[in-house]
Amino acid sequence: LGKRTADVIPSSNYLLISDMGHDIPEPLWPVVVDAIHSHLMNSTSR
Known part of the structure; x- marks a missing residue:
């Protein structure tokens, strides 16, 4: 379910x-913290 x-x-x-x-x-x-940090650094604000 998570992968989908x-x-x-x-x-x-x-x-x-x-x-x-x-x-x-x-x-x-x-x-987990590294994964969250990486996600946030690669995100764009709206």
Whole structure:
């Protein structure tokens, strides 16, 4: 479902992190923060 959602949203990125559910374990915070930061830096304001 997540991959399909990303496929239909323009300029979206799909990040699959193995064995992770809805809770983000603290060791993975840098991965998620980097992905969010990258997305924001590549976004345009409206």
